[in-house]
Amino acid sequence: MSTPAYHRVLLKLSGEALAGGERFGVDPARMGDLAAEIAGVQKIGVQVALVLGGGNFFRGVALQARQMDRVAADHMGMLATVINGLAMQDALESRGVSTRLMSAIQMHQVAEPFIRRRAIRHLEKGRAVIFVGGTGNPYFSTDTAAALRAMEIKAEVILKGTKVDGIYDADPVKVAGAHRFETIDYREFIARNLRVMDISAVSLCQDNQLPVIVFDLHRAGNIRRVVCGENVGSRIAAAPAATAGESR
Numbered sequence: 001m002s003t004p005a006y007h008r009v010l011l012k013l014s015g016e017a018l019a020g021g022e023r024f025g026v027d028p029a030r031m032g033d034l035a036a037e038i039a040g041v042q043k044i045g046v047q048v049a050l051v052l053g054g055g056n057f058f059r060g061v062a063l064q065a066r067q068m069d070r071v072a073a074d075h076m077g078m079l080a081t082v083i084n085g086l087a088m089q090d091a092l093e094s095r096g097v098s099t100r101l102m103s104a105i106q107m108h109q110v111a112e113p114f115i116r117r118r119a120i121r122h123l124e125k126g127r128a129v130i131f132v133g134g135t136g137n138p139y140f141s142t143d144t145a146a147a148l149r150a151m152e153i154k155a156e157v158i159l160k161g162t163k164v165d166g167i168y169d170a171d172p173v174k175v176a177g178a179h180r181f182e183t184i185d186y187r188e189f190i191a192r193n194l195r196v197m198d199i200s201a202v203s204l205c206q207d208n209q210l211p212v213i214v215f216d217l218h219r220a221g222n223i224r225r226v227v228c229g230e231n232v233g234s235r236i237a238a239a240p241a242a243t244a245g246e247s248r
Helices: 015-019 028-045 070-093 118-123 141-152 186-192 200-209 220-228
Strands: 006-012 047-052 099-103 128-132 158-162 181-183 214-216 236-237
Touching: 006 015, 006 141, 015 028, 015 070, 028 070, 028 220, 047 070, 047 118, 047 141, 070 099, 070 128, 070 158, 099 118, 118 128, 118 141, 128 141, 141 158, 141 200, 158 220, 181 186, 186 200, 186 236, 214 220
Parallel strands: 006 047, 006 158, 047 128, 099 128, 158 214, 181 236
Antiparallel strands: 214 236
16 A cells, blocks of 8 residues: 555646546546545545636636626636536545535535535545635635635645646647756746746745645546655745755
8 A cells, every 4th residue: 555645635626627528517437537546545544625626617717708797707617616516526425435515605505615624624534525616706716725725724735637747837738848847936936927827826825835736637546646755747845945055
């Protein structure tokens, strides 16, 4: 059995990751594969919380929303995350994982309201907790919601699954020879305006020294590899302090 490097993690998944090969909606096969990986991580003793995006249904900043009031569009995006949360809850529970769906927007018939102490208690009892509804406020991305929830539940790291194997200085699909960062400091990430994660979210992580690991979600088993401390993906963290000799 692999030994986990973290006791409590927050996994950030985009809505597009749940769509699989589809351009819209949820791919049940892809959802099942992700749920199986998460179940495997829980079995080795890791407490898992999730924040889900909603881009597979609606994105408040997308082209189709530009003629809409931004607040209304963002609220639609928040509701899309609830749909994804219900789908993920079903996939996890069908694999024997006890879950709780917690929403920043009150909707008692389908989800618990987010209460920090209750969320932590669920994790301590071995339940996977799925946070939906973003922060409950417009103008904030689900990346920022992930950073906020991770700090509230005292997660040790944010794991962000993407379509590429880490952080690059340019889109590796479009730019041949794009440089991949194994580790990058928060300040450098922000200064370079890298778009793999929302700048506001990274700034929040910097203020609270919360590391972020960006990794390829499409390679089977990567969630477990990251949780067990293998050198997978790219890490956003504080730069190591200079030694006395280096400072001179």
